[in-house]
Amino acid sequence: MSEQALHDPIKNLTKAERVDLVFNTLNAHYPETPIPLDHKGPYTLLVAVLLSAQCTDARVNLITPLLWQLADNPFDMQHVPVADIQAVIRPCGLSPRKSKAISELSKILVAKYNGEVPQSFEALEALPGVGHKTASVVMAQAFGVPAFPVDTHIHRLAQRWGLTTGKNVEQTEKDLKRLYPAEFWNKLHLQFIFYGREFCTARGCDGTVCPLCKACYPKRKKPKITRK
Known part of the structure; x- marks a missing residue:
């Protein structure tokens, strides 16, 4: 992240800065990513x-x-x-x-x-x-094959954080795969889910409430409407 962005609280981040901020924030919050669904194999x-x-x-x-x-x-x-x-x-x-x-x-x-x-x-x-x-x-x-499963929840988060302008989960998946190296896809998929459940829920945040949304877009005043 640029020095200017760090010291200007009302400046919206560039896309490259948002990509890095999301990655670093999710890694800081969720260094471990246990699989949420219990299973035997x-x-x-x-x-x-x-x-x-x-x-x-x-x-x-x-x-x-x-x-x-x-x-x-x-x-x-x-x-x-x-x-x-x-x-x-x-x-x-x-x-x-x-x-x-x-x-x-x-x-x-x-x-x-x-x-x-x-x-x-x-x-x-x-x-x-x-x-x-x-x-x-x-x-x-x-x-353990690199994949970035995108559902409606991850689709919503990616739009709120300015990582995609895709109108559907298919386009959002393509965009996220372009932004992040394949070696991180499996972990990032789960980190997105964990963060969304804890901080950026469908009803609890509208793109202006959670820490990441506010950090990415400090000047955003209106709710971010998810494009479906």
Whole structure:
């Protein structure tokens, strides 16, 4: 960050300064980035991430132990009736669709991959109920492959901090990958999530409240409206 920016509290930062400030702030706040979803391996992580769509990680972590009592591997899960899966995961929302996807992807993993979760974006995204964001989380957190999963929350933060002007999560993902080296993507993805939950929530900050928003744009007076 430039000396002028440090000593001029009413000066909005340049984009390069914002990129550095976000990186340094997130590293200072969250030097460790534990995976939020409890899991035993790639398969249980895949199912947990699928369940987390439109559901909190905390609730998923309450439900998955009950699901693992039915089955915690694709060989057993493929034989569990969809209705039984749905009865357990109902609190996570979208249970008809999610339970069917869990059953179908388990059968595919057994038939096509010998029960293993494939280690490629293309193969993962071809599974029922698995989109690009879910595949990116699995690739990053299960296999350590550089990825920057972007959901609506990260999309909102990136806009508030002036890191993207993208109208959708796809463009925001591309922008963030251009701004930060691949070696930091997996950790930054989680750091964004942790900071958003603690300081820059959807309702608790409008782009003018949290420390990072105020530091990036001290002259911003009106709420930052997220472009979707």
